[in-house]
Amino acid sequence: MKNVKIKKVVLAYSGGLDTSIIIPWLKENFGCEVLAMAADVGQGEELEGLREKAIATGASKVFVEDLREEFVTGYIWPTLRAGAVYESKYLLGTSFARPVIAKRQVAIALREGADAVAHGCTGKGNDQVRFELTYKALAPELAVIAPWRQWSIRSREDAIEYARARNVPVSVSKTKIYSRDRNLWHVSHEGGRLESLANAAEEPMWLMTRSPREAPDRPARVKIGFEKGAPVSVNGEALPPVKLIETLNAIGGENAVGRIDLVENRLVGIKSRGCYETPGGTLLYTAHRELESLCLDRETLHQKEALAIRYAELVYYGQWFTPLREALDAFVSETQRTVTGEVTLELYKGNTTVLKRSSPWSLYREDLSSFTMGAGYDQKDAEGFINCLGLPIKVKAILDEGHKAKTARPRKKDSADDVGWTVRAAAGA
Numbered sequence: 559m560k561n562v563k564i565k566k567v568v569l570a571y572s573g574g575l576d577t578s579i580i581i582p583w584l585k586e587n588f589g590c591e592v593l594a595m596a597a598d599v600g601q602g603e604e605l606e607g608l609r610e611k612a613i614a615t616g617a618s619k620v621f622v623e624d625l626r627e628e629f630v631t632g633y634i635w636p637t638l639r640a641g642a643v644y645e646s647k648y649l650l651g652t653s654f655a656r657p658v659i660a661k662r663q664v665a666i667a668l669r670e671g672a673d674a675v676a677h678g679c680t681g682k683g684n685d686q687v688r689f690e691l692t693y694k695a696l697a698p699e700l701a702v703i704a705p706w707r708q709w710s711i712r713s714r715e716d717a718i719e720y721a722r723a724r725n726v727p728v729s730v731s732k733t734k735i736y737s738r739d740r741n742l743w744h745v746s747h748e749g750g751r752l753e754s755l756a757n758a759a760e761e762p763m764w765l766m767t768r769s770p771r772e773a774p775d776r777p778a779r780v781k782i783g784f785e786k787g788a789p790v791s792v793n794g795e796a797l798p799p800v801k802l803i804e805t806l807n808a809i810g811g812e813n814a815v816g817r818i819d820l821v822e823n824r825l826v827g828i829k830s831r832g833c834y835e836t837p838g839g840t841l842l843y844t845a846h847r848e849l850e851s852l853c854l855d856r857e858t859l860h861q862k863e864a865l866a867i868r869y870a871e872l873v874y875y876g877q878w879f880t881p882l883r884e885a886l887d888a889f890v891s892e893t894q895r896t897v898t899g900e901v902t903l904e905l906y907k908g909n910t911t912v913l914k915r916s917s918p919w920s921l922y923r924e925d926l927s928s929f930t931m932g933a934g935y936d937q938k939d940a941e942g943f944i945n946c947l948g949l950p951i952k953v954k955a956i957l958d959e960g961h962k963a964k965t966a967r968p969r970k971k972d973s974a975d976d977v978g979w980t981v982r983a984a985a986g987a
Contacts, residue, residue, distance in 0.1 A: 562701060564588045564590045564673060564674045564701060564703070565590055565591065565672075565673055566590060566591045566593065566670065566671065566672040566673060566674070567584060567588070567590050567591070567592055567593070567672055567673070567674040567675065567676050567703060568593045568594075568595055568663055568666050568667040568670065568672045568674075568675050568676070569581065569584065569592055569593065569594050569595065569617075569675075569676045569677070569678075570595060570597070570659055570660065570663050570675070570676070570677045570678065570689065571594035571595055571596045571608075571612055571617070571620070572596065572604075572678070573596065573604065573605075573607075573608045573611055573612070574678070574728075575714065575717050575718065575721065575728045576678035576679075576680075576706070576717060577594075577678040578611070578615060578721060578726050578727075578728060579711075579717055579720050579721050579724070579726055580676065580678050580705050581594065581612065581615045581616045581617055582615060582616050582724050582726065583705055583709060583720075584676060584703065584705070585616050587709075588703075590674075591618050592616060592617050592618060593617060593618060593619045593620075593621070593666070593667075593670060593672065594612040594617040594619070594620045594621070595620075595621045595623065595662065595663050595666050596608050596609075596612070596620065596621070596622045596623070597623050597625050597658070597659040597662060597663075598622060598623060598624045598625060598626060599625050599626060599629045599655050599658065599659065599741040599742060600626050600629070600740075600741045600742025600743070600800070600803075600804075601740045601741055601742075602740070604740060605622065608620070608622060609622060611727065615726055619670075621666055623662050623666075625658050625659070625662060626742055626800045627799065627800060628658055629654075629655065629658050629741070629742060629743075630742065630799040630800055630803060631799055632658065633654040633655070633657065633658050633878075634654065634742075634743055634799075634803070634839075635787075635788050635789075635799070636887055636890070637650055637654055637869070637870075637873055638787075638788075638789075638839075638842055638843065638846055639787040639788065639846070639890050639891075639894050639897075640862075640865075640866055640869040640870075640886065640887070640890045641843070641846070641847060641850070641862065641863065641866040641869075642866050642867075642869040642870035642873055643843070643866070643870055644822070644870040644871070644873070644874045645820070645822055645823065645870075647818050647820050647822075647834075648818070648820055648822060648832075648834060648874075649743070649744065649834070649836045649839045649840070649843065650870065650873050650874060651739075651741060651743040651744030651745075651746060651834065651836055651839070652684075652685070652739045652741075652744070652746055653684070653688065653873045653874045653876075654873050654878065655739070655741050655743070656685055656688035656689055656692070656876065657688060657692045657876070657878040657879065659689075660675075660677075660688070660689045660692035660693060660696075661692060661696060663675055664692070664693060664696045664697045664700070667697065667700055668697060668700075672700070673700065673701060674700055674701035674702065674703055675693055675697075675700050675701075675702060675703070676702070676703040676704070676705065677689045677690075677702075677704060678705070678706070679704065679706060680706040681704070681706050681707040682824075682826060682828065683824065683826070684824050684825050684826070684874065684875075684876065686704060686706075686707075687825055687826075687875065687876040688875075688876030688878075689876075690702055690704075690876075691876040691877060691878075691879070692876070692878065692879060695879035695880070696879065714737075714749065736748065736749055736750045736752070736763065737749040737750075738765075740765070742800065742803055742804070742807075743803065743836060743838075743839050744766075744816075744834055744835055744836040744839060745765050745766050745834070745835050746832055746833070746834050746835075747759070747763055747764075747832065747833040747834075748830065748831070748832050748833075752831050752832070752833060753831065755821070755831060759819055759833045763833065764817065764833075764835060765835065766807060766811045766816070766835040766837055767810070767811045767814055767815065767816055767817050767835045767837055768811060768812060768813070768814045769814060770814040770907040770908040771907075772814075773812070773813050773814040773906075773907045773908065774812065774813065777904050777905060777906040778809065778812070778813050778904070778905045778906070779902060779903065779904050779905075779913065780792065780793060780806070780809050780841065780902070780903050780905065781793050781794060781900055781901070781902045781903075781914075782806070782841065782842065782845040782900065782901055782902075782903070783796075783899070783900045784845070784846065784849055784897060784898055784899060784900070784901075785898050786894045786895060786896075786897060786898060787846065787850075787890075787893075787894030787897040788894075789802055789842055789845075789846075790802075791900075792805050792806060792809075803838045803839075803842075804838075805838075806837065806838030806839075806841050806842065807837050807838035809837075809838075809841070809905070810837025810838050810840060810841050810905065811835075811837040813905035813906065813907065813908070814907055814908035815837050815840050815841065815905055815908055815909075815910055816835050816836045816837035816838070816839065816840040816841075817833070817834070817835055817908070818833070818834050818836075819831070819832075819833050820832055820833070820834065825874065825875050825876070840910065841903060841905075841910065844901075844903060844910050844912065845901035845903060845912075846897070846901075848901050848912050848915050849897055849899050849901050849915060849917060850862075850893075850897055851915075852899065852915055852916075852917050852919075852920040852921060852922055853896045853897045853898070853899070853917050853919045853920060853921065854893060854896075854897070854921075855921060858893055862889075862890070862893055865886060865889065865890075868882075868886070869883070869886050869890075872886070896917075896919035897917075897919070898917055898918065898919060899915065899916050899917025899918065899919070899920070900914075900915070900916055900917075901914070901915045902914035902915070
């Protein structure tokens with residue numbers, strides 16, 4: 559790649575250690591103009607001073623793009639409605655943030671006449687795939703520069719030394735190193751002490767959630783309203799998407815909800831450990847799943863649960879802009895037409911309990927579910943249903959018994975086939 563002539567490159571810039579040193583590295587190795595694009599996906603104070611820092615580090619232009627609304631409605635809500643969870647725990651906070659960032663990065667590159675895009679992802683992680691598959695889907699003509707796959711830097715300690723040698727300010731040290739990703743949906747923690755499975759996560763590491771020991775001693779209640787599978791209100795108050803997540807993050811975090819410690823299977827084939835905080839997302843997934851249990855029939859619900867695993871894999875693997883993900887979205891949208899209603903949760907020291915659920919589309923019927931016998935269900939109908947359902951089981955059992963009898967005694971000459979006769983008798987019964 560170093561032999562390719564690059565005139566202008568747009569870097570996905572976060573202001574963290576990796577992307578901070580990439581700006582001078584690109585200029586030193588390619589002699590190109592570097593444009594930095596920072597995406598506001600809800601990381602808050604991390605954006606402060608970003609523009610000035612990028613310019614001081616060597617960027618010719620800096621774009622700070624507010625993508626929060628698009629992030630929620632275009633990526634978080636579809637994944638929530640799909641019920642997608644990676645390996646039963648991870649709510650995909652970093653995974654679906656990457657395609658929305660890369661999409662805007664590509665748009666800026668095309669608008670500014672750049673001939674390349676760059677990112678700060680390592681060659682061992684998932685994010686390189688998520689960025690680059692988006693580039694390929696939206697602008698395959700752009701060259702891609704991935705410094706971590708090209709330079710001689712091999713560790714975060716090396717990166718810190720590189721930054722210090724070029725007077726690039728960084729916010730990490732050799733004694734306290736966590737690789738973090740924060741957005742509106744979650745914050746992830748990797749690296750440092752977490753690389754050893756013998757080390758428990760230290761309390762000061764957590765940023766969005768209280769410790770259960772410090773959470774309130776009284777339970778809190780929160781009511782979440784949905785329309786067609788998308789969250790629309792909290793405690794009866796209609797809220798816009800970004801505000802809704804912020805509100806639930808505060809409520810969940812105050813009550814120690816949303817922490818997980820996960821050893822996950824990365825796309826590249828290695829296992830890694832990550833600690834994730836997703837307080838508002840945990841509440842939304844719990845409530846949404848409960849509302850679906852009311853509004854979806856059994857076969858649709860079970861099929862959707864099976865497809866949710868595949869949807870989560872697509873998101874985790876960076877395959878957002880693919881025909882399959884779009885096709886699954888069409889299925890999910892159809893299932894969500896009736897997922898409207900409210901769910902009330904009780905939160906207590908990290909635990910979430912469903913208290914109430916209601917929907918105008920609820921398939922739950924008290925007259926059918928009650929132990930009190932009513933006219934809506936004739937119990938005699940169950941006998942025929944069980945006989946039909948059990949016929950293959952019955953035939954198999956008779957067949958097995960016939961085989962046992964056949965091997966237990968010598969077969970008589972010119973006798974009928976006992977096994978065949980028994981099966982025919984069962985079929986005619």
